[in-house]
Amino acid sequence: MEKKEYQKLTEKYSPKENKLKNAIIAFLIGGLVGIIGQALVDLYMNVGQISQSEATSLMMVTLIFLSCLFTALGFFDNWVSKAGAGLFIPISGFAHATTSSALEYKREGLVMGIGSNIFKLSGSVILYGVIAAYVFGIIRFVFFGG
Amino acid sequence: MNIKFNNVYVQEVSTVAGPFVIEGPLKDKFDKKFIDFYDGEKTFEMCEMKELQEAIQILLDKTKMQQEDIDFAISADLMNQSTISNFAYSKLEIPYLGVYNACASMCESILLASSIIENKSAKNAICSTSSHNMTAERQFRNPVEYGAPKPKTTTFTVTGATGIMLTSNKTDIKVTSATVGKVIDMGVMNVFDMGSVMTPSAGYTLNEHLKQTNTNVSDYDLILTGDLGIYGKQIFKEYCYKEYGIKLEDNYDDSATRIYDFNSEDIYAGGSGPSCLPLVVYSDIIPRMRNKELKKVLLIATGALMSPTTCNQKLSIPSVSHAICLEVI
Numbered sequence: 102m103e104k105k106e107y108q109k110l111t112e113k114y115s116p117k118e119n120k121l122k123n124a125i126i127a128f129l130i131g132g133l134v135g136i137i138g139q140a141l142v143d144l145y146m147n148v149g150q151i152s153q154s155e156a157t158s159l160m161m162v163t164l165i166f167l168s169c170l171f172t173a174l175g176f177f178d179n180w181v182s183k184a185g186a187g188l189f190i191p192i193s194g195f196a197h198a199t200t201s202s203a204l205e206y207k208r209e210g211l212v213m214g215i216g217s218n219i220f221k222l223s224g225s226v227i228l229y230g231v232i233a234a235y236v237f238g239i240i241r242f243v244f245f246g247g
Numbered sequence: 248m249n250i251k252f253n254n255v256y257v258q259e260v261s262t263v264a265g266p267f268v269i270e271g272p273l274k275d276k277f278d279k280k281f282i283d284f285y286d287g288e289k290t291f292e293m294c295e296m297k298e299l300q301e302a303i304q305i306l307l308d309k310t311k312m313q314q315e316d317i318d319f320a321i322s323a324d325l326m327n328q329s330t331i332s333n334f335a336y337s338k339l340e341i342p343y344l345g346v347y348n349a350c351a352s353m354c355e356s357i358l359l360a361s362s363i364i365e366n367k368s369a370k371n372a373i374c375s376t377s378s379h380n381m382t383a384e385r386q387f388r389n390p391v392e393y394g395a396p397k398p399k400t401t402t403f404t405v406t407g408a409t410g411i412m413l414t415s416n417k418t419d420i421k422v423t424s425a426t427v428g429k430v431i432d433m434g435v436m437n438v439f440d441m442g443s444v445m446t447p448s449a450g451y452t453l454n455e456h457l458k459q460t461n462t463n464v465s466d467y468d469l470i471l472t473g474d475l476g477i478y479g480k481q482i483f484k485e486y487c488y489k490e491y492g493i494k495l496e497d498n499y500d501d502s503a504t505r506i507y508d509f510n511s512e513d514i515y516a517g518g519s520g521p522s523c524l525p526l527v528v529y530s531d532i533i534p535r536m537r538n539k540e541l542k543k544v545l546l547i548a549t550g551a552l553m554s555p556t557t558c559n560q561k562l563s564i565p566s567v568s569h570a571i572c573l574e575v576i
Contacts, residue, residue: 102447102490104434110489111435111443114481116399123396178394185396198393205390208290222393 123185130187138164161192168196173204198222248427249459255361257420257573258371258412260529261305263298265379265406267514268526271507276530277407278305284381284406291391292331295324295379295408299335302408303375310412314340318369321345321360323352323521324377325404326386331377341373350445350474351428351550352376352521353409353528354569358425360413370415377408378520387438387555400440402476402519405506409525417576420536424572426456430552432565438558441519442479442503445549445566446486449475452547452568454491460572464493468541469532473524473549473568474503476516502527524548542575 102110138160145156171177177197181188188194202221206214220227241247264273265281274280279301281294288294299322307314319342322332329345336343348355353376360372381391383404389395413422431448449472457463464470475483480501487493502524503517528546535541549568558564 102433102486107433107447107486108435110485111440111446111482114478114485115440115443116478118398172392175392178392181394182396189395201390201392201394204392205385222389 126184127186127190130184131191132187134164134187134191134193164192165196168193169200172197172200195223195226198226249424249456250358250362250365250427251424252361252365252422254367254415255364255422256414256416256418257422257533258414258416258418259306259309260412260533261302261309261410262526262530263302263305263408264526264530265298267380267403268405268407268506268518270511272505273527273530276534277526278302278309281406284379291379291381291385292326295326295331295377295382295406296335298379298406298408299324299331299375299377300338302377302410303335303339303341303373306373306375306410306412312371312412316371317341317373318371319344319360319363320373320375321356322373322375322377323347323356325349325383325521331379331382332375335375335377348548348567348569349550349552350519350521350523351548351567351569353473353525354425354546354548354571355550357411357413357422357571358427358569361422361425364413364415367415372413373410374413375408375410376521376525378404378406378522380404380406380520383520387553397515398439399515400437400442400476400478401515402441402474402503402517403507403514404520405518405523405526407522407526409522409529411525411529419575420533421574421576422571423574424456424460426452426459426570428452428455428568428570430565430567432563434563436558436561436563438553438555438564440478441474441551441553441564442476442516443482444551444553444564445473445475445568446479446483448566448568449473449483449547449549450486450490450493452570453487453545454493456545456547456570456572457493464495464498467498467543467545467572469543470495470499470545470547471524471528471532472499472501472547474517474519475501475549476503476519477501477509478516480504505531536573536575539575544573546571546573 141160206218264277324331356374506518
């Protein structure tokens with residue numbers, strides 16, 4: 102059997118992923134994370150009497166902390182696998198990827214284990230995030246005067 | 248290549264099963280159960296070594312033999328450098344060979360051990376396998392606590408270890424023949440669909456075995472493939488018919504579909520790992536052969552020879568399958 106013919110055969114029996122359903126779940130869960138974030142910002146602004154930008158930073162720290170804590174407690178991976186992009190695209194996904202790598206390599210020591218591997222999954226986000234920031238920063242500076 | 252054996256018999260088997268497997272349909276049939284992925288050990292790897300050691304010890308206890316009585320052992324697991332087998336056997340006084348053919352290792356090791364026994368170079372041998380869901384996830388996929396969504400064709404590595412004692416002394420169950428498979432690469436690149444990767448090599452080995460032993464599918468009470476999964480099983484049936492004209496009926500099944508409880512657990516397309524097929528065979532099939540319920544069984548262990556490095560380099564995944572025929576005498 103030719104490779105192409107075989108590919109058709111495997112596609113025939115492969116289950117179809119329900120993309121619409123996955124998108125709706127991701128939209129709802131992602132939206133929920135957004136609502137929680139906004140509620141936290143409002144809370145910090147009203148209770149702490151701080152500016153919006155300070156409250157936003159605090160909100161992000163809170164979400165990161167909770168994602169890390171839930172990952173360490175062992176149930177966040179189940180949430181992410183069910184919620185999909187709704188949880189791994191927001192900042193919670195970055196925190197989850199970083200913490201799970203750190204947990205994974207804990208037994209291999211602080212330097213060769215955690216230190217070398219903590220950004221195994223999230224390293225790409227950092228690298229290309231920094232590069233993208235430079236590129237768009239330069240474009241903004243050159244064409245729009247900073 | 249097909250090899251015929253005249254003097255190799257199955258003396259005893261042992262099974263140690265871990266989480267998820269012990270809630271599956273075979274839950275009452277294992278010699279020992281592990282209820283969590285650590286079982287009191289510090290790491291997943293140490294837990295898997297302990298599982299394997301327990302499986303060997305149970306085998307020795309059941310056969311009332313000492314380590315010194317064993318001529319040699321062949322062992323396989325999924326870790327790089329066969330780490331689990333190496334470490335488990337470092338605590339034992341048994342001459343040792345480590346092999347790797349991923350999930351086809353069970354039949355590979357029985358085939359090799361049988362050849363040595365048939366050759367009269369040894370009187371007995373242990374063939375052991377182990378796999379652990381968490382150590383496999385870590386090596387082949389992502390950190391275990393990382394929860395990316397997976398497609399439905401993903402298989403879920405079984406946690407467990409097994410052992411079989413082969414002997415030249417006559418028993419009820421005989422290893423009659425074995426077929427060495429070919430490495431086949433059909434260009435499948437999806438690491439979440441091992442069933443599609445392994446089907447062509449399983450088909451080749453089945454056809455080769457039937458051809459060289461002059462038998463038909465209907466001559467066997469059961470033909471059991473390794474870990475193709477629920478979708479791979481369907482692909483396999485159609486592939487065998489289209490490519491070789493072999494029609495698989497009710498006497499064919501896949502061990503990946505027999506190991507877990509599909510109703511209550513999120514285990515995708517079924518089990519996988521070197522211990523998947525032997526856990527089903529040693530806990531269920533061998534006892535049924537002893538009861539004469541099944542008389543002639545063909546086992547085809549299917550192995551996806553996947554490496555994360557080559558997958559990242561966009562190379563497709565090769566596979567190999569080996570067959571063993573067991574008969575009641």
